[in-house]
Amino acid sequence: MRSRGRAAAVLVQIAFRNLFANRWRTIVIGGVVLLGAFLVVVGSSIVESIDTGMRRSIQGSLGGHVQVFNESSKDTLSIYGSFMGDSVLEPIEDFAEVKVALRKVPNVREVVPMGIDQAVVATGNIFDQALERLRADVRARLDGDRSEDRARAFESGKAHVRRMVALLRDEVARARTLVDEASLRESDREELARSHADLLRATSAPFWEIELDRDPLAALEFLENRIAPLSAEGGTTLIRYVGTDQGAFRRAFDRMELVAGTWVPEGKRGALVGAYYAEEYLKLKTAHRLDKIRDALSRGRRIADDEELQRWVRENTTMTRDILLQLGPREAEELADALRAFLGSKARQLRPLLSSFLDATDGSFADRYRFFYDRIAPHIRLYLFGVGDTVTIKAPSKTGYINSVNVKVYGVVNFRGMEQSGLASMMTVLDLMTWRDLYGHLTREKGAELAEIKRAAGVKEISRDDAEAALFGDGRPVLEEGKAVRIEDPHLRGSARAAPAALLERTYSQEEIDRGVALNAAVILEDPSPGAIRRAVADVGAAAKAAGLPLRAITWQAAAGYVGQLVFVFRLILFVAVLMMFGVALIVINNAMVMAALQRVKELGTMRAIGAQRRFVLLMVVLETVAIGLAFGACGAALGAAFVKVVALLGGIPAPNDQLLFVFSGPALVPTIDATSLALALLVVFVVSVLSGIYPALLAMRITPVQAMASEE
């Protein structure tokens, strides 16, 4: 209808005139709406970016798109573990069947077997390593090696260990001053006194000049058993690893790239260490802190006014032990000379020299960082282990024993675009064979075979708990002679079961890799859109059922466990914040418009008198709030978008701490604006302004013409 169109036109006109006529009110309402829209856009773009980043990290490094695992498992697969620890899964008995069945499902590109777990890697401590070298020299000399080189190596090794013991004595003496010995238990006090005596002996000149030459093996044993344990060093480090078919893994997760070393040769056993893990956990702490300070400075932070950086510097100045212990006496002397020259210092001891060297300021940091890597790093091990090392990985197997497997580290890997992601680059990628050894699963056939052997040999099934009673219960000694030997060193216990070196050289066929146990499998799709992933979950489940495989399929998000939920939590927080924001906006707008309606009784009544229908007045007031809402909402959304753009251009929001590195999937969160955020903001603003306009409009609608006549101007 033409008239309706005109009425609408005049409605809009009056609405806008009113907005300009009541600037103060418009600004208040508009300000609230603008802020709300701004927050919606910025907030949702940040959450979306976190979502995208996490999706990329998880899908691209471990999760894939769909995960399958044994449906009879008590827990649900959680590839990053959960707050309750790692999920306990029933194994997939034969991955080969799974691979065959799932590869037939449409849209499936790759099926990657996995066994995800944690394990302990023995790294040995610096003391042990130095003693081991010394022992080798002693052995060689006892075996008749009289060469000059050997003699020099022996002397230098001896000097190094002697220096270490001296450092250790100083350290223990310092520690003793902090302990209130009277409060200790009797046994602890004795222990302390004994170790004190041991240290005195180990630092005495007669021990090194007479004892060691007279009975070197006994002296070494004394050092190993009594002195080395006093240097309270880790000796082990925890790794999270995924045992997998490395070929398939590389094809599936093509963002994985080598940072150092080589890929594990096809079919070989071997480990690829995550670069982030190597930096965070394997690198010498001093060097790692220097790296972190350098990165922070390059991002514009300053030691002078940054508490975290000051803390790192302080830690570096006090924690010099790992460096000191690694230096032989000659190296220590040379370094002390170099440091005296560099610092212009007269200090005699290396420890205070090193401390004041590491006590860097914003001005001196760059030079010292360079000096550290040029002059100090070459003499020490920067990483607990690295490319080329063969490490011993230990994990409790399914049968309850600690299984221990040697594996060679071939390379250090990164996931492109996720170099700093604690999610992606924490994992060590192992071969499937090593994982199977660690997991220690008895396949059904092997189990049956073993039972058959036991039956044939007449061995009774005795549970581990009852074993002691069964063996010793009636007091009759089973073993006539020989005494029980407690082996304290877990290395020894472990190495009894460690894979022989020959295994490291063996090449496994694809058939061997596929045939056997896995815990879960990642399914990679050709089309990874959310809809396709949902369909694939159903298709994969159906295919497994059809093939008679007891599998459960879940999305990558579900498999990511609490990590996957994190984005949901962020969304929830944002949602609540937005809800509260607009709750306030609703009240503010409502109040302002009610006041406006009351101020306009005369005007509205006049309109009613001269022929405006109630509906006209209703629409007029609602339109006013919607006009304010949309105009300022659009401004707010545009400002939000501009803000996000500027933040992105400036390099994103830098992750202020390590926890956020994980959430941001990198050193900085670069937010991107998407149409959905904008549309969402405008929709929310529209709904809120309509809602907040309704009550004032109803109020205005009820104003009668009589009221207009009565009220004075």
Place this chain on the structure above:
Amino acid sequence: MVAPRMSIVSVQDVSKDYLLGKAVVPALRGVTLEVEDGEFLSIAGPSGSGKTTLLNLIGCVDTPTGGTVRVNGRDTATLSERSLTDLRLHTIGFIFQSFNLVQVLSVFQNVEFPLLLQGGLSRRERERRVLALLEAVGIGDHARHRPGELSGGQRQRVAVARALVTRPALVLADEPTANLDSRTGANIIDLMRDLNRREGTTFLFSTHDPKVMSHASTIVRIADGQLVGREATGIAAGGEA
């Protein structure tokens, strides 16, 4: 009917009570009044006598407690709120004591407003009619101004123009000169009188100013809610001349 002129307004034994707290205050007590087409009628009486109440009932912005009010032959008691609004829009023009212009609209837009509510006219037609009317009431130069920029007399001229723009059969004016000085007030009455003569529009206005009443063709006197007299002044009604 023999009568050549029909009643535009027919008020039959109308009463109106207001509730003031619990007390019932009678504002009108059995008023009967016929207003013929083209009359220039003044309702006179002291304040509180029920003038405004009567005008409200005739103007379809209020309904009677008893009796019937017919406007243009239609019984207002039988009409819905919507129909009453329509009746006001198409049949009645209002002039208020305090002008009641929409402050945020220009003079032109204020006058155009009822036409927009009615719809049906093209933009050009509306413009022509509004400008002609503004010219006729003597404020053609102020079309673009806001009401706030005008004097009281000018504002009331705008209000007159707004009341007449839809060419209503009946114009109601409640104390149209009360907020104006006497000379300006006289000008407004002259203007209304002039329009009544030329267009034949029926005017019904209340006043307590004897000078203003003296321009009316008919004076109806009201006191205590009752009609106390009706006199023809001998001044010709509109359209008769």
